[in-house]
Amino acid sequence: MFFTSDPKLTGPEFIGDDNLHLTSPLEAKEKVISYKKRGYDFIKTYYAERAKGGVGLIISGGIAPNVQGWTGPFSARMSTKKHARNHKVITDAVHKEGGKICMQILHAGRYGYHPLAVAPSAIKSPISPFKPFKLKQSGIKRTIRDFVNSAKLAKLADYDGVEIMGSEGYLINQFIVERTNTRTDNYGGSYENRMRLPIALVKQIREAVGTEFIIIYRLSMLDLVEKGSTWQEVVALGKKIEKAGATIINTGIGWHEARIPTIATSVPRAAFTWVTKKMKEELSIPLVTSNRINMPETAEKILAEGHADLISMARPFLADSEWVNKAEANRSDEINTCIGCNQACLDHVFQQKVASCLVNPRACHETELNYLPTKIKKRIAVVGAGPAGLAASTIAAQRGHDVTLFDSDKETGGQFNMAKQIPGKEEFYETIRYFNKQIELHQVTVKLNMRVTSEDLKIGNFDEVILATGIKPRTLKIEGIDHPKVLDYIDVLKFRKPVGKRVAVIGAGGIGFDVSEYLTHEGDSTSLNIDAWLKEWGIDKTMSARSGIEGVTAEAHPSPREIFMFKRSKGKFGGNLGKTTGWIHRSTLKKKKVQFINSVQYTKIDDIGLHYIQNDEKKVLEVDNIIICAGQLPLKELLEPLEAEGVKVHVVGGADVATELDAKLAINQACRLAATI
Numbered sequence: 001m002f003f004t005s006d007p008k009l010t011g012p013e014f015i016g017d018d019n020l021h022l023t024s025p026l027e028a029k030e031k032v033i034s035y036k037k038r039g040y041d042f043i044k045t046y047y048a049e050r051a052k053g054g055v056g057l058i059i060s061g062g063i064a065p066n067v068q069g070w071t072g073p074f075s076a077r078m079s080t081k082k083h084a085r086n087h088k089v090i091t092d093a094v095h096k097e098g099g100k101i102c103m104q105i106l107h108a109g110r111y112g113y114h115p116l117a118v119a120p121s122a123i124k125s126p127i128s129p130f131k132p133f134k135l136k137q138s139g140i141k142r143t144i145r146d147f148v149n150s151a152k153l154a155k156l157a158d159y160d161g162v163e164i165m166g167s168e169g170y171l172i173n174q175f176i177v178e179r180t181n182t183r184t185d186n187y188g189g190s191y192e193n194r195m196r197l198p199i200a201l202v203k204q205i206r207e208a209v210g211t212e213f214i215i216i217y218r219l220s221m222l223d224l225v226e227k228g229s230t231w232q233e234v235v236a237l238g239k240k241i242e243k244a245g246a247t248i249i250n251t252g253i254g255w256h257e258a259r260i261p262t263i264a265t266s267v268p269r270a271a272f273t274w275v276t277k278k279m280k281e282e283l284s285i286p287l288v289t290s291n292r293i294n295m296p297e298t299a300e301k302i303l304a305e306g307h308a309d310l311i312s313m314a315r316p317f318l319a320d321s322e323w324v325n326k327a328e329a330n331r332s333d334e335i336n337t338c339i340g341c342n343q344a345c346l347d348h349v350f351q352q353k354v355a356s357c358l359v360n361p362r363a364c365h366e367t368e369l370n371y372l373p374t375k376i377k378k379r380i381a382v383v384g385a386g387p388a389g390l391a392a393s394t395i396a397a398q399r400g401h402d403v404t405l406f407d408s409d410k411e412t413g414g415q416f417n418m419a420k421q422i423p424g425k426e427e428f429y430e431t432i433r434y435f436n437k438q439i440e441l442h443q444v445t446v447k448l449n450m451r452v453t454s455e456d457l458k459i460g461n462f463d464e465v466i467l468a469t470g471i472k473p474r475t476l477k478i479e480g481i482d483h484p485k486v487l488d489y490i491d492v493l494k495f496r497k498p499v500g501k502r503v504a505v506i507g508a509g510g511i512g513f514d515v516s517e518y519l520t521h522e523g524d525s526t527s528l529n530i531d532a533w534l535k536e537w538g539i540d541k542t543m544s545a546r547s548g549i550e551g552v553t554a555e556a557h558p559s560p561r562e563i564f565m566f567k568r569s570k571g572k573f574g575g576n577l578g579k580t581t582g583w584i585h586r587s588t589l590k591k592k593k594v595q596f597i598n599s600v601q602y603t604k605i606d607d608i609g610l611h612y613i614q615n616d617e618k619k620v621l622e623v624d625n626i627i628i629c630a631g632q633l634p635l636k637e638l639l640e641p642l643e644a645e646g647v648k649v650h651v652v653g654g655a656d657v658a659t660e661l662d663a664k665l666a667i668n669q670a671c672r673l674a675a676t677i
Contacts, residue, residue, distance in 0.1 A: 040086060042367045044093035049366055050317050051099025054324030058099060059163050059216070059312075060090075062106025062170075065150035066143065068118045069107035069171065078103065078150045078157075087157040095158070102161040102214055103154040105147055109171030110180065111256060118143075119174050120181040120188065126257050140187060143171075144200055151205040151213075161214020164201055166241075167252020172198050173220050176237065179227035195237045199244050206245030216288070217241045218250040221275045224258035224539070228547030235282045242285050250288040250312060251276045260537045260549070261584045263315075265340035266424030267292045268530045270302055274541060277307040288312045294319075294338045295430075296327035313338075315345055318357040318364070333437050336360055337430035342580045343664045350579040359431055361668040371675050374400045378463040380677065381406065383452055383638060386414020388653025388666035389468030390435035395674035396466075397442035404460070405444050408451040412436060414470055415654070416663070418493035422514045423525035424588075454641035464648045464677060467639060468670065471632035471654035476506070480605035481628075488628045489515050500624020501561050504610045506602070507629030508567035513574055513585045515629050520559035520592035532557075536591075556591040563594045564621060566612070570599050634658045650677075 047058055063076045070077065077083065087103070094101040110119035110132040118139060119132035135143065151162045166172040174180040175197045181188050187196055202217060209215070219241065221234050229237075238249060253272045254262040261267050269292050276289035289308035293299055299311045316323055319338040326335050336359055344356040344363075357363040362370070378401050382393040385407035397403040411417065413432040420428035439446060450456075457465055473488040475481065489511050491497045503519060505512050526533040534541055538554035545552050565573060573596045574582050601613040609623040636655040643649055650673055653666030 040089045042364065044090045045366045046364055047090055047099075047101065048093040048097050049321045051094045051097035051101075053317075053321040054328060055099055055317065056324075057160070057214075058094060058101040060101065060103045060159075062104050062108075062165055063150065065105055065107055065146040068112070068116050068143070069109075069146075070112055070114055070116070071106070071108045072113045078105070078153050079146065081153065081156065084153040084157040087154075087159070091158040091160075100160040100214075102163050102216060103150075103157070103159045104163040104165055104218075105150050105154075106165040107143065107147070107171035109174045111170055119171065120183055123180055123182070125169075134183075137185065137187075140197065144197070144204060147201050148204050148208050151215075152208050155209050155213055161216065161247065162205070162209075163216035163218055163250065164198070164205070165218050166198050167218045167220035169220075169223075169225070169255030169257060172201070173223070173252075173255065176220070176233075177223065177225075177228050179225060191233050191236065195233075195240060198237065199240045202241055202244035202246050214247045215245060216248045216250050217246040218252045219279075220252040220255075221279055222253050222272065222539075222543075223547040224254040224260045224262070224549055225547055226550060228255070228550075230546045231278075231543035235279070238279060238283055242283050246285060248286045248288060248310070249279070249283060251279070251290050251308075253291050259583070259587065260539065261581075262291055263340060264342060264424075264581050264584055265427050266527050266584060266588070267340065268527050268533050269293065269295070269298050270307075271530050271533060273302050273307040274530075275543075277305075278543065280306065280308070286310055290314075292340060294340070294427075295335065296332045299327075315340070315357070318345055318355070319360050321363075333433065334441070336434050337427065339425075339427035339431060341427075341578070343578055344668075346580040347578050356668075358664045358667060359434070361671045369672065369675060371395050371399055374677070377401055378677065379461065380404070380464050380466065381452075381457050381460060381462040382466045382468060383407075383457075384414065384468035384470055384653070384655070385409070385412040385446070385448070386468060386470050386653065386666070387416055387431070387663045388470075388655075388670040389414065389466070390432075390439075391667045391670035392466045392468060392652060392674045393444050394435060394438035394442055395671055396677055397444045398438070399674070399677075401677065403442075403444045404462075405439070405446045406450055406452040407446075407448050410449055412439070412446070412448070418490070419514070419663075421493055422518050423521040424517065424527045425514075426525060426527060452638075454638050454645065454647075457638070457642060457647065458645055462647070464650065465638075465642055466670075466673065467636055467642075467649060467651045467655050468653045468666075469635045469638065469655045471658040472635045473628065474631040474633055476602070476628060476630055478602045478605060483605045483607075483626075485607075485609070485624065486605060486626050486628065492627055493518065499561070499627070502609075502623045502625075503561055503563050504621055504623045504626045505563060505565045505629055506567075506610075506626060507631065508565055508573045508596070508598075509576055509629070509631070510574075511632075512565060512567075512629035513577065513589065515627055516563050516565055516589055516592075516594055517585065519561050520563055520589065520594060522557065522560040526557075554591070559592040559594075563589075563592070564597060564623070565589070565594055566597050566600055566602075566610075568598075568600060568602075573598070632658045 063078045064070050110125040113128050117130050117132040118135050122134040124131040154162050272291045273289045286309035288310040290312040294316045316338040320336040344358045348355045380401050380403045382389045382405045393403045393405040416428045419425050526536050535555040538552045540552045603611045610621045634655050652669040
């Protein structure tokens with residue numbers, strides 16, 4: 001079993017990946033300088049910790065071979081000996097822990113978020129405002145030289161090899177397909193001409209670095225965009241790349257502009273390994289498979305069934321640096337599992353923040369956030385066993401404190417117990433399982449079915465109390481809000497009260513979308529069935545369709561209900577959803593024929609249904625139920641009485657900030673508090 005880790009989104013030289021959106025070159029430069037002031041310390045620490053955790057081979061984030069290849073202004077580049085010397089601290093740290101590391105060479109092409117972007121043809125990308133310059137023949141030859149130079153410098157920096165990024169819609173991929181290559185010279189037209197660039201790159205890099213240096217080629221095996229490659233073309237390129245001198249071929253799935261999810265929570269585990277298996281029949285060098293592989297049992301099954309020779313994972317190593325060691329020791333129940341949410345990794349990149357992990361805020365913050373043994377053991381009460389309470393209690397106990405965790409519910413998990421019921425969010429079960437195991441390992445005393453009072457906590461003689469009591473749904477001031485037709489999201493998701501066939505959902509934030517997805521599904525979630533999910537998104541598993549999608553009709557299961565989603569304001573529904581996943585939720589609801597109604601004023605609710613005003617016109621919608629998903633308020637009724645008693649109290653999670661159900665903020669707050677008590 002051999003694992004690769006590809007933490008693309010971290011570090012001073014790794015901040016520019018996946019369409020980095022910046023407002024100005026000056027802002028970008030200042031941001032890079034601020035990262036570099038921190039030095040390479042935090043990135044070397046991040047990688048070294050993963051190497052120590054058992055990872056066989058690390059593949060770095062994308063590094064441009066030249067300025068034109070930047071993902072964003074002043075982002076990662078390997079062009080000079082100075083760059084190589086700077087990277088030496090990273091490779092030394094990995095090698096010291098017994099690991100290996102390859103540097104990914106990534107030329108963004110038309111995905112570059114800067115005015116110097118180049119491409120095979122001057123065709124603007126839908127995800128960048130900059131129209132690229134068409135590369136001349138001389139520019140192509142210079143680009144090849146720059147790739148070769150970058151590989152040689154990576155070797156000088158003591159990397160064990162390089163990965164050439166030939167997928168995801170970046171420059172090399174852009175040369176390969178007619179979608180982005182309309183050239184008429186010897187780099188355009190026929191497929192033989194269009195694959196000339198990647199073959200030259202691999203061949204010349206091999207000649208430059210010798211036979212022992214690893215060359216991984218990331219091959220786009222399934223483009224998932226119109227006018228992408230046919231399967232026959234992908235196979236032909238794979239064979240040419242093997243012959244040119246590649247050591248390993250990695251699997252790339254989908255372009256960044258594809259309107260099909262490939263790594264989000266709702267994508268089934270190992271949803272695309274069948275593609276790699278199909279390619280294994282064509283090639284003799286080792287093949288890597290990737291995408292939504294987050295637990296050892298899944299990885300072992302892939303290898304046992306011959307789908308691949310190697311397993312590549314990125315975000316699971318953000319979630320748990322000890323993933324491999326735990327897997328090897330048959331301790332998979334102790335793994336902090338990646339839930340594929342993208343909220344603290346990819347979404348952070350779009351906000352020019354350091355990538356991290358919702359379930360593990362230490363990720364990429366290893367030099368500043370550590371859970372050191374406490375010097376003074378304290379008795380700590382944590383009230384609330386949701387994400388914030390679970391994180392606070394287990395980390396405080398891990399550090400050596402005597403911790404008691406209280407909750408009025410019959411089980412731990414809090415809001416995650418509702419989230420895990422949403423189709424496509426089944427991974428939340430894993431987070432609850434992980435925390436329950438940590439409770440056991442660190443001997444947290446758990447008292448469930450107990451609505452603890454301030455008097456209980458005073459009698460308990462606790463040194464400090466952490467309130468992680470969460471939220472309560474906001475009550476709207478609408479005439480008839482107490483009508484039997486009205487439910488809130490807790491009634492639906494926690495208490496599972498019956499819901500009729502015509503439903504109005506008030507609120508278009510994350511909760512409104514979750515409730516709507518829950519109500520529009522019937523039967524098993526497609527996230528648990530690869531074939532059903534592929535049909536739902538219109539992907540041809542036989543690979544007879546060009547790019548895996550052309551001419552294929554998506555087959556979404558019809559909704560058992562008519563859903564009408566309302567919001568007061570104008571604009572896009574789900575505007576505050578994750579930057580990399582919001583479009584998936586909107587697309588899913590559109591497939592279920594959910595109707596979106598904005599710019600409304602609610603006037604009353606009665607036996608008929610919901611009365612409202614839109615564009616000065618009075619309207620009424622006949623519905624069986626109205627479900628309120630219009631925000632929440634902090635629930636911290638214990639705060640004042642505890643403070644009045646002189647008890648030292650901390651407030652975290654929804655009890656502190658309740659604008660949305662924000663597990664990322666809740667867990668991060670709790671971890672940082674527990675690290676300092």
